[in-house]
Amino acid sequence: xxxxxxxxxxxxxxxxxxxxxxxxxxxxxxxxxxxxxxxxxxxxxxxxxxxxxxxxxxxxxxxxxxxxxxxxxxxxxxxxxxxxxxxxxxxxxxxxxxxxxxxxxxxxxxxxxxxxxxxxxxxxxxxxxxxxxxxxxxxxxxxxxxxxxxxxxxxxxxxxxxxxxxxxxxxxxxxxxxxxxxxxxxxxxxxxxxxxxxxxxxxxxxxxxxxxxxxxxxxxxxxxxxxxxxxxxxxxxxxxxxxxxxxxxxxxxxxxxxxxxxxxxxxxxxxxxxxxxxxxxxxxxxxxxxx
Amino acid sequence: xxxxxxxxxxxxxxxxxxxxxxxxxxxxxxxxxxxxxxxxxxxxxxxxxxxxxxxxxxxxxxxxxxxxxxxxxxxxxxxxxxxxxxxxxxxxxxxxxxxxxxxxxxxxxxxxxxxxxxxxxxxxxxxxxxxxxxxxxxxxxxxxxxxxxxxxxxxxxxxxxxxxxxxxxxxxxxxxxxxxxxxxxxxxxxxxxxxxxxxxxxxxxxxxxxxxxxxxxxxxxxxxxxxxxxxxxxxxxxxxxxxxxxxxxxxxxxxxxxxxxxxxxxxxxxxxxxxxxxxxxxxxxxxxxxxxxxxxxxxxxxxxxxxxxxxxxxxxxxxxxxxxxxxxxxxxxxxxxxxx
Amino acid sequence: xxxxxxxxxxxxxxxxxxxxxxxxxxxxxxxxxxxxxxxxxxxxxxxxxxxxxxxxxxxxxxxxxxxxxxxxxxxxxxxxxxxxxxxxxxxxxxxxxxxxxxxxxxxxxxxxxxxxxxxxxxxxxxxxxxxxxxxxxxxxxxxxxxxxxxxxxxxxxxxxxxxxxxxxxxxxxxxxxxxxxxxxxxxxxxxxxxxxxxxxxxxxxxxxxxxxxxxxxxxxxxxxxxxxxxxxxxxxxxxxxxxxxxxxxxxxxxxxxxxxxxxx
Numbered sequence: 051x052x053x054x055x056x057x058x059x060x061x062x063x064x065x066x067x068x069x070x071x072x073x074x075x076x077x078x079x080x081x082x083x084x085x086x087x088x089x090x091x092x093x094x095x096x097x098x099x100x101x102x103x104x105x106x107x108x109x110x111x112x113x114x115x116x117x118x119x120x121x122x123x124x125x126x127x128x129x130x131x132x133x134x135x136x137x138x139x140x141x142x143x144x145x146x147x148x149x150x151x152x153x154x155x156x157x158x159x160x161x162x163x164x165x166x167x168x169x170x171x172x173x174x175x176x177x178x179x180x181x182x183x184x185x186x187x188x189x190x191x192x193x194x195x196x197x198x199x200x201x202x203x204x205x206x207x208x209x210x211x212x213x214x215x216x217x218x219x220x221x222x223x224x225x226x227x228x229x230x231x232x233x234x235x236x237x238x239x240x241x242x243x244x245x246x247x248x249x250x251x252x253x254x255x256x257x258x259x260x261x262x263x264x265x266x267x268x269x270x271x272x273x274x275x276x277x278x279x280x281x282x283x284x285x286x287x288x289x290x291x292x293x294x295x296x297x298x299x300x301x302x303x304x305x306x307x308x309x310x311x312x313x314x315x316x317x318x319x320x321x322x323x324x325x326x327x328x329x330x331x332x333x334x335x336x337x338x339x340x341x
Numbered sequence: 342x343x344x345x346x347x348x349x350x351x352x353x354x355x356x357x358x359x360x361x362x363x364x365x366x367x368x369x370x371x372x373x374x375x376x377x378x379x380x381x382x383x384x385x386x387x388x389x390x391x392x393x394x395x396x397x398x399x400x401x402x403x404x405x406x407x408x409x410x411x412x413x414x415x416x417x418x419x420x421x422x423x424x425x426x427x428x429x430x431x432x433x434x435x436x437x438x439x440x441x442x443x444x445x446x447x448x449x450x451x452x453x454x455x456x457x458x459x460x461x462x463x464x465x466x467x468x469x470x471x472x473x474x475x476x477x478x479x480x481x482x483x484x485x486x487x488x489x490x491x492x493x494x495x496x497x498x499x500x501x502x503x504x505x506x507x508x509x510x511x512x513x514x515x516x517x518x519x520x521x522x523x524x525x526x527x528x529x530x531x532x533x534x535x536x537x538x539x540x541x542x543x544x545x546x547x548x549x550x551x552x553x554x555x556x557x558x559x560x561x562x563x564x565x566x567x568x569x570x571x572x573x574x575x576x577x578x579x580x581x582x583x584x585x586x587x588x589x590x591x592x593x594x595x596x597x598x599x600x601x602x603x604x605x606x607x608x609x610x611x612x613x614x615x616x617x618x619x620x621x622x623x624x625x626x627x628x629x630x631x632x633x634x635x636x637x638x639x640x641x642x643x644x645x646x647x648x649x650x651x652x653x654x655x656x657x658x659x660x661x662x663x664x665x666x667x668x669x670x671x672x673x674x675x676x677x678x679x680x681x
Numbered sequence: 682x683x684x685x686x687x688x689x690x691x692x693x694x695x696x697x698x699x700x701x702x703x704x705x706x707x708x709x710x711x712x713x714x715x716x717x718x719x720x721x722x723x724x725x726x727x728x729x730x731x732x733x734x735x736x737x738x739x740x741x742x743x744x745x746x747x748x749x750x751x752x753x754x755x756x757x758x759x760x761x762x763x764x765x766x767x768x769x770x771x772x773x774x775x776x777x778x779x780x781x782x783x784x785x786x787x788x789x790x791x792x793x794x795x796x797x798x799x800x801x802x803x804x805x806x807x808x809x810x811x812x813x814x815x816x817x818x819x820x821x822x823x824x825x826x827x828x829x830x831x832x833x834x835x836x837x838x839x840x841x842x843x844x845x846x847x848x849x850x851x852x853x854x855x856x857x858x859x860x861x862x863x864x865x866x867x868x869x870x871x872x873x874x875x876x877x878x879x880x881x882x883x884x885x886x887x888x889x890x891x892x893x894x895x896x897x898x899x900x901x902x903x904x905x906x907x908x909x910x911x912x913x914x915x916x917x918x919x920x921x922x923x924x925x926x927x928x929x930x931x932x933x934x935x936x937x938x939x940x941x942x943x944x945x
Contacts (some may be wrong), residue, residue, distance in 0.1 A: 135630060138630050147398075151400060151451055159625035159629070161622065162578075163623055164616075164622075166618040166622070169615050170616065327460050328461060331457050332446070525778060526776060528785070532738065532762055532768055535765055609764075
């Protein structure tokens with residue numbers, strides 16, 4: 051294989067991987083911080099995508115403009131959902147394991163609810179629109195323009211989130227909460243506002259990812275589930291709660307998939323991801339990058 | 342609790358329901374029988390799921406995998422073996438896979454376990470897809486020898502009865518108590534002498550055997566199966582939903598919920614499948630939030646508690662919004678500063 | 682027959698390491714039948730980790746364990762329970778949804794089972810009279826009136842006593858008690874200590890008792906083992922241990938060693 055082909059392969063893997071990392075960020079925040087395994091994560095991504103698509107096709111508004119809008123809309127939704135559902139769970143669950151199990155089941159129900167709501171409103175056909183679909187030539191390799199944009203945005207947001215968590219006071223508070231709930235409360239970190247806020251940000255991030263993805267891929271009500279699974283795999287690879295790990299894990303997964311698809315059979319892609327997933331969960335449940 | 346009187350009551354109820362289900366094909370039309378068949382399928386699936394996962398709190402999302410394995414066993418072998426053997430084989434293969442899976446995976450904590458079983462179910466689905474495509478060159482299979490409807494009906498009925506009967510008896514034995522202990526505090530149960538590893542594997546294999554047998558029987562309802570229909574994750578999800586909403590730890594909860602949802606499914610699903618699924622999702626959320634023990638745990642006290650909670654919420658909100666709370670806080674602060 | 686056959690518990694160079702931290706460092710002890718041994722040590726000395734190691738809850742990094750003559754190095758907790766080693770936990774871990782009587786019955790159904798006289802019926806062989814069934818165990822620990830209450834609804838000190846009852850229901854030969862007197866009033870502590878002595882005397886048990894309340898421990902046990910930072914520093918009679926310089930240093934710091942010379 052020529053050098054160009056190798057580079058194209060690796061880069062296409064990285065691009066897909068960057069997208070995976072972005073998708074996983076929101077889920078990571080929710081699970082790492084609040085032990086809420088939001089299995090409906092992909093559905094909120096799908097909502098962001100549909101919102102952007104609807105606005106694009108009806109009003110012709112650019113998806114770039116929709117990036118902050120979809121973030122805010124879904125963040126508001128996240129705050130609402132947290133207030134309606136998860137607050138009561140926190141109050142009524144006697145220990146963290148029960149809370150985790152119940153949270154999982156609630157998000158299960160949300161998955162059913164949202165996926166079918168969208169399907170009922172907009173129908174089940176595939177939809178999409180073209181935006182910046184012309185290929186961009188870099189050296190001797192070619193990549194679709196919109197995919198490059200998505201990759202760039204993914205990097206920006208991942209790194210931005212990591213910086214936010216590491217440098218700002220809010221970020222430090224979030225990291226403190228991740229390590230010890232009680233300890234953080236004892237030093238005055240307000241969980242009552244921080245939890246819904248982080249949940250909302252997590253959903254906002256998935257909406258944002260959906261908005262970006264709608265530029266480059268077709269959308270349908272069922273598109274959410276594969277992304278949820280991918281997000282799960284990424285945060286397992288990277289270690290729960292670690293943003294840097296999610297980024298690294300996402301990129302790694304993208305490259306593994308690209309190589310796997312190229313050297314074996316494209317239909318083995320899903321199989322490969324699941325094997326990686328189960329392998330990591332069994333052999334290194336704390337993630338590949340933790341010590 | 343589990344006294345002899347209760348045992349007789351449970352057995353009698355089971356007899357009654359069985360008799361009624363047996364008589365159904367004689368006077369019901371095709372639609373009713375078909376609905377009853379789906380209902381019996383979910384009774385078996387959700388009762389076995391509830392028995393293991395409800396007590397031990399290990400939520401398995403692998404039901405679809407075992408169902409599909411049973412379905413494929415029938416599809417591949419029905420031409421060469423009698424009906425009963427095909428069902429037994431489907432059940433046995435599913436149980437064997439569950440033992441292997443369980444030994445590898447059951448030492449993980451609840452959420453990890455749930456996610457992992459889901460991953461493994463999808464893995465099996467994709468593996469079979471790939472195998473069919475590359476080795477057999479097909480996407481799906483056509484079932485040629487199809488037994489009569491009454492055979493299918495009675496087989497699934499038998500499986501459902503066996504499952505409920507086992508659930509009635511096993512929960513009164515050491516095995517049932519061990520599962521409860523594992524769900525309560527696994528490490529404590531271990532220090533009291535429970536070999537948790539094998540108990541969990543056995544419970545998991547039980548759910549798999551039932552799912553495999555039911556899958557093997559139901560496969561012939563579709564003349565053409567492919568991995569997508571046989572391993573449809575929705576079957577697994579619906580089982581979990583039904584068991585949870587009905588009350589996973591109880592005996593009759595999953596059964597009652599299975600009946601309710603089968604009726605709901607057959608009536609709603611054809612007109613408005615999305616509304617049906619949305620209802621399912623909403624009911625699950627409501628049930629987890631307000632009725633964690635499921636429908637079967639509802640008592641008069643539950644309604645009284647809800648009423649009391651609502652009144653308390655109303656009082657609290659009114660207190661906060663009318664400004665009284667702010668005033669009381671201010672007064673308390675002043676008192677502290679003055680030092681009274 | 683060598684003397685080692687008489688020991689109920691033989692721990693040799695038991696070491697437990699978590700990553701870089703050595704929680705238990707080559708601790709050895711032999712416990713014979715009927716001994717009432719106390720384990721003490723400042724916070725972080727590794728007492729509970731040691732208990733976890735000798736009951737199978739935490740795997741050993743190295744060392745050997747023999748319970749009742751059978752080697753149980755690397756065995757699972759239920760195997761320890763079956764060989765007659767029962768333990769309680771520092772915070773009472775009871776099955777809160779089950780009634781008190783079912784909590785006791787749990788142990789009876791598993792590790793507490795003994796072969797019956799006529800295979801399927803008749804009396805169980807080799808079981809102390811006081812531990813013959815749920816009701817008798819409840820009366821030994823004094824919780825008979827609470828038999829039907831859910832275990833989550835009784836007070837924490839009652840739960841602690843229930844913990845001991847659950848351990849007893851496995852018909853043990855050696856009982857590990859982890860800080861059972863913590864948080865109790867003085868009178869309750871005395872009662873607890875008397876209960877423990879009675880258990881040892883009437884049920885032919887060996888008891889190993891971890892306790893922070895040093896005075897209580899020293900008053901009631903016959904042998905004391907002191908751990909500090911994972912190592913065993915002394916193993917002997919209470920009166921000797923209390924004068925031991927290393928022990929005083931571990932608890933009070935080395936400046937106090939000279940000051941406390943004439944005290945005890």
